Amino acid sequence: MDGPTDKTASESDCGTIRRRLPPAERRQQIVDEAVRFFAEVGLDGKTRELAKRLGVTQSLLFNYFATKDDLIEAVYEKVYIGRLSPDWPERLTDRNVPLRDRLMAFYSEYSALIFERDWMRIFMFSGLAGASLNHRYLKHLGDVILRPLLSETEALARTDVRPTMEDVWNLHGGIVYIGIRQHIYRMPAPESPDDEIARAIDKYLQFFGIERDD
Numbered sequence: 001m002d003g004p005t006d007k008t009a010s011e012s013d014c015g016t017i018r019r020r021l022p023p024a025e026r027r028q029q030i031v032d033e034a035v036r037f038f039a040e041v042g043l044d045g046k047t048r049e050l051a052k053r054l055g056v057t058q059s060l061l062f063n064y065f066a067t068k069d070d071l072i073e074a075v076y077e078k079v080y081i082g083r084l085s086p087d088w089p090e091r092l093t094d095r096n097v098p099l100r101d102r103l104m105a106f107y108s109e110y111s112a113l114i115f116e117r118d119w120m121r122i123f124m125f126s127g128l129a130g131a132s133l134n135h136r137y138l139k140h141l142g143d144v145i146l147r148p149l150l151s152e153t154e155a156l157a158r159t160d161v162r163p164t165m166e167d168v169w170n171l172h173g174g175i176v177y178i179g180i181r182q183h184i185y186r187m188p189a190p191e192s193p194d195d196e197i198a199r200a201i202d203k204y205l206q207f208f209g210i211e212r213d214d
Contacts, residue, residue: 027064030054031074038075039118042125047071072133079122080137083113084144093148099156100212103201106145107175108194115179115193124184146172158209171204 021029030050037050047068051058065071088109092102114120126133146168153163175197182189190196205212 023064026060030056030061030064030071031078034071034075035079035118035122038072038125039121043072043122043129075122076133076137079119080133081140083119084140085109089144089148092145093152095152095155098213099152099210100201100205100214102152103149103205104194104198107197107201111175111179111193111197114176115182115189117183120179120183124180141172142169153208153210156208156210156214159207161208163208167204167207171200174200 033054034050037045037053041049047061048058051061054061061071065074088106091097092106094102123134123137142165146165150163150165150168153168157163178190178193178196181187202212205214
C-alpha cells in the first residue's frame with residue numbers, strides 16, 4: 001500500500017475514501033496520464049492541472065517525481081526509448097535476409113508504434129519548446145538504427161553515388177511524415193501505410209542500384 005501521503009484530491013479535500021494504490025501502480029497511473037496530458041497541452045502544461053486530472057494532490061505527484069523534469073523524463077522513457085525493440089539493430093544487419101525485407105520489417109513495426117497521436121504530438125511539442133527529448137531520441141535512433149542501415153546500404157550499393165547519412169535520414173523522415181500528416185496536420189492518412197513505406201524503400205534502394213533480393 002502507498003504511504004499516508006498517497007491521497008487523492010477527494011480524500012484530502014472532501015474527506016471521502018478511495019482505494020489507495022500500490023506505489024508502482026500509482027506511478028504508472030501518473031506517467032500514463034502525463035503522456036496524454038503533455039500530448040494535448042504541450043510540455044509547458046502545469047503539474048497542478050495534471051494533478052487535478054488525476055484526482056490527486058500536487059504534492060503526491062512530487063512524492064513520485066521530485067521535479068517536473070523528472071516526470072517528463074519518465075514520459076520520454078515510456079513513449080520513446082521504451083518502444084525501441086532491442087533486437088532491431090541485429091535484425092537490420094542480418095545479411096542472410098535481403099535488405100528490402102529487413103527494411104520493410106523494421107518500418108512496418110516502427111510505424112505501428114509511432115503513428116499515433118501521443119507520440120507525434122509530444123515529439124513536435126518537444127521540438128518547438130527546445131527541449132532535449134527529441135534531440136536525445138534522434139541521436140539514439142541514429143546510433144542504433146540509422147548508422148547500421150547506412151553501413152548495410154554502403155555494402156550493397158552498386159552506383160557511383162555513395163550513400164550518406166543524409167540519404168538515410170531522408171528515407172526515415174519521409175516515412176515518419178506519413179504519421180505527421182495524420183496526427184499533426186490532420187490530413188487524410190494512406191489507407192495502407194505499408195504500401196507507402198514500400199514505395200519509399202524501393203525508391204531508396206533503386207537509387208543505389210540495390211536489387212530486391214540483395
